[in-house]
Amino acid sequence: MTIKKAVIPAAGFGTRFLPASKAVPKELLPIVDKPTIQYIAEEAIDTGITQVILVTGREKGSIEDHFDISFELEHHLRSKGKSDLLKLVQDISEMVQIVSVRQKMPLGLGHAILCAKQIVGNHPFAVLLADDIVDADPPCLRQMIDVYNDLRKGIILAIKEVPRREVYQYGIIGGKKVGNRLYKVDALVEKPSVEEAPSNLAVIGRYLLPPEIFDVLESLPPGKGGEIQLTDAIARLGETYPIYGYRFDGERYDAGDKMGFFAANVRFGLKHPDLGPRIAAFIKEVAEELREAE
Ligand code: UTP
Numbered sequence: 001m002t003i004k005k006a007v008i009p010a011a012g013f014g015t016r017f018l019p020a021s022k023a024v025p026k027e028l029l030p031i032v033d034k035p036t037i038q039y040i041a042e043e044a045i046d047t048g049i050t051q052v053i054l055v056t057g058r059e060k061g062s063i064e065d066h067f068d069i070s071f072e073l074e075h076h077l078r079s080k081g082k083s084d085l086l087k088l089v090q091d092i093s094e095m096v097q098i099v100s101v102r103q104k105m106p107l108g109l110g111h112a113i114l115c116a117k118q119i120v121g122n123h124p125f126a127v128l129l130a131d132d133i134v135d136a137d138p139p140c141l142r143q144m145i146d147v148y149n150d151l152r153k154g155i156i157l158a159i160k161e162v163p164r165r166e167v168y169q170y171g172i173i174g175g176k177k178v179g180n181r182l183y184k185v186d187a188l189v190e191k192p193s194v195e196e197a198p199s200n201l202a203v204i205g206r207y208l209l210p211p212e213i214f215d216v217l218e219s220l221p222p223g224k225g226g227e228i229q230l231t232d233a234i235a236r237l238g239e240t241y242p243i244y245g246y247r248f249d250g251e252r253y254d255a256g257d258k259m260g261f262f263a264a265n266v267r268f269g270l271k272h273p274d275l276g277p278r279i280a281a282f283i284k285e286v287a288e289e290l291r292e293a294e
Contacts, residue, residue, distance in 0.1 A: 003126050003145050003208060004051065005119075006044040009112035010037060010130035011057030011103040016257055025060050026256055027130040031264045032272050036255040037063060037130045038092065044128055045096050047141040053119050054100040055112045064100050069093045108227025113209075114217040122211045124148075127230075129205025133264055134158075136250025140206050143248050147182065148208050151244065155213075155234055158206035159183065159245040160252060167197040171231040173245045174198025185243035190224050190231040201245060203231065204252050213237055 014021035020029060027037040044052055056063050070089060077086040103115045113127060126141055134140035144156050159173060174187030175198075187198045207230070216233040223229035234243065251267070254260035269279040 002048075002149055003124050004049060005053065005123060006049040006051070006126040006128055006141070007053045007055060007113055007116045007120065008037065008040055008044070008128050008130050009055040009103070009109060010063055011055050011060060011112050011115075012106050012109075012256075014131075014256060017261070023059065025063055027060075027063055028066060029255070029261065031133065031253075031255060031261070032268050032275065035066060036133060036261075036264075038066070039133050040128050040130055041067070041095060041098075043134065043139045043141055044126070046139050047126075047145060049096065049126065049141070051097045051099065051119075053116045054098060055103050055115050056100050057103045057106060064098075067092060067095070067098045108222070108225075108229055110217050110220060110228035110230040110233050113230055114214060114228070117214045120211065120214075124208060124210050127205075127207040127209060131254065131256030132205030133253045133255050134204070134206070134248065134250045135253070135267065136248060140248045140250050140252075143250075144206060144208055144246050147244070147246050151242075154242040154244055155210065155237065156208040156244050156246055157185070157203045157234070158248050159201045160204055160247065162200055162202040164194055164197070164200050167192055167194060167200060167202065170202035170204075172197045172199060173201050173203060173243075175201075175243075175245060178244075181247040181249070183245040183247070185238065185245050188231055188235040188238065188243065190229050201247070203245070206248070207234075209234070210237075210241065212241065 010027045014026035017026040028035040031039060041052055054063060073089060074086060099119055101115050103112045140158055144158060148156050162170060168191050171188060171190045172192050173185045175183040175185040178184045189196060213233055216237050220228055220233050223232040253264035255264050270276050
């Protein structure tokens, strides 16, 4: 049975993006002209996901609104004859079946996933972090589900190589290469020190999980930072379940981090069909000024 449901957790505080994230969810900050979370939802849809489960929380209602019908706005655009913009707005609300659940307190990523238990039910499912953009063709999640459909069982984690000095920011895997881009995972450590890290292969925000993960999450004590950590639950489930790391083909941006967000804006800006040439000209102008100032 292939994977048709995806959970997108978006209930975190977003402290790395303060002050911007104080009253505006970081997941709605735009990469060029589209909120980060829309890129994530589009990846799920382009992969063939038929139900997206958003995990939202306090001060995050605007995320639900973004994917909902906006009656007044549509009426306004229709009456002004702005059919292109009307289509743009309507397309978002018609994208896919979106269900949302609330995480009453942001107690960690693992806890956010647990909030989706009833809606996911007894099926394997995908998780896409709402602030982790992967620019890839085919989409990163599609690549992972293709691997899953071959293996037919197990947990699959998207992984990428990171510089050793950055391992403390990620969940890091240890394991053996068993295919072109595939690793059989035998260790998983959340935010290790350089000395503790079993490799420099980091887990990024895409996961394929079996429903048994919910039972583990229900009995899991808080881990690093006092949060219910998804990585800890996966490591525990890995005692009885195979875990694979898949080194996806694509470029990843951590849009929940100021620098990652900026890099994504530059890269997607350069590729933007209308703005791309103007953005390129502007970047060249700035680069020239910087060179002259050296
Ligand atoms: P992050 O660790 O990037 O989110 O979680 P955060 O906690 O909001 O960020 P910082 O570290 O304070 O800046 C990855 C994703 O998981 C969600 C976040 O909203 C983000 O999209 N998340 C995190 C939850 O839904 N609930 C949580 O309790 C924690």
